[in-house]
Amino acid sequence: MKPLQLNSCIRDIPDFPKKGILFKDITTLLNNKQAFARSIDLLAKEFQGKRIDHVISIESRGFIFGAALAYKLGAGFVPVRKKGKLPGKTKQVSYQLEYGTDTLEIHDDAIPRGSRVIIVDDLLATGGTVRAVTKLLRSFQAKVVGIAFLIELTFLKGRSKLKGYPIHALIQY
Ligand code: AMP
Numbered sequence: 001m002k003p004l005q006l007n008s009c010i011r012d013i014p015d016f017p018k019k020g021i022l023f024k025d026i027t028t029l030l031n032n033k034q035a036f037a038r039s040i041d042l043l044a045k046e047f048q049g050k051r052i053d054h055v056i057s058i059e060s061r062g063f064i065f066g067a068a069l070a071y072k073l074g075a076g077f078v079p080v081r082k083k084g085k086l087p088g089k090t091k092q093v094s095y096q097l098e099y100g101t102d103t104l105e106i107h108d109d110a111i112p113r114g115s116r117v118i119i120v121d122d123l124l125a126t127g128g129t130v131r132a133v134t135k136l137l138r139s140f141q142a143k144v145v146g147i148a149f150l151i152e153l154t155f156l157k158g159r160s161k162l163k164g165y166p167i168h169a170l171i172q173y
Contacts, residue, residue: 006042007171009035010151024151024173026061026122039170040065043120043148044072046168050145053115054078056137058104058129059085061122065150069120078110078117080133091139095132104132111140119144123151124169127158134165 009029016023029035043065056078057066063079070077083092083103090105111117119133130147137144144165152158152169159167 006035006039006150010171024123024153026064026150029150030064036068039150040068040072042170043069043150043168046146046148047073047118051116052118052145054111054117054142055120056080056106056111056117056133057120058133062120065122066120069118069148075118078106080104080106080136091136093132093136095128095135097128104129104136106136111137111142113141115140115142116145117142119147121149123153124149124158124167125153125156127156127161130158131161134162 006029009032011025011028013023013025015021029039052073052075054076055066055070055073057063057080059079059081067077079086081104083105086105086107088107088109091108092103092105094101094103117137119130121130124130134144146166146168147162148168150170152172154172
C-alpha cells in the first residue's frame with residue numbers, strides 16, 4: 001500500500017468561523033482509520049525512547065491527538081482548558097486574541113517537578129495559544145522535550161513565538 005498522504009485527508013472550509021479564514025477541518029482525517037492511526041504513529045515516532053512522562057494538550061481538538069499520543073507513548077495526559085472548566089485548584093494564564101483576551105487553566109498539581117513533557121495541539125497558526133501554555137508550564141519546572149502539531153500554517157510564523165523549543169509539524173502549508 002502506498003504511504004497515505006495525510007494532507008489529502010484535511011478539508012479546507014473557506015470563511016469559517018468568519019470571513020477570510022480558511023479553516024483546516026481535521027474531522028475528515030479523524031474519520032479515516034488509516035489516516036488517524038498514521039498521524040498518531042508519526043507524531044509518536046518523534047518522541048519514542050525520550051522518556052515522556054506527560055502529554056499536555058489544549059482544549060478541544062488538541063485532546064483528540066494528545067490523548068491517543070499519550071496512550072501510544074505510555075505517558076499521562078494533562079488537559080489545558082478554557083477558564084472555569086477544571087474542577088480542582090488551577091494555575092491560569094491570559095493571552096491576547098485578535099479582539100480581547102482568553103484565559104487557559106491547568107490543575108496546579110498536574111505535573112511533578114522535573115517531569116519530561118510534550119505539548120500537543122492540532123494546528124499551529126500565530127503561536128499565541130501554545131506560547132501561553134509554555135508560560136503556564138514555567139512554574140512547574142518541567143522539561144518541555146518538544147511541541148508537536150498535526151498542521152503548521154507556516155505563513156503565520158508561529159514558530160517565531162516558540163523560540164528555544166523543538167517544534168514538530170506533520171503537515172505544513
Ligand atoms: P494560534 O494561537 O493562532 O496558533 O491558534 C491556534 C489554535 O486556533 C489551534 O488550536 C487551532 O485549532 C485554531 N486555528 C487557528 N487557525 C486555524 C485554521 N485556519 N484552521 C483550523 N484551526 C485553526
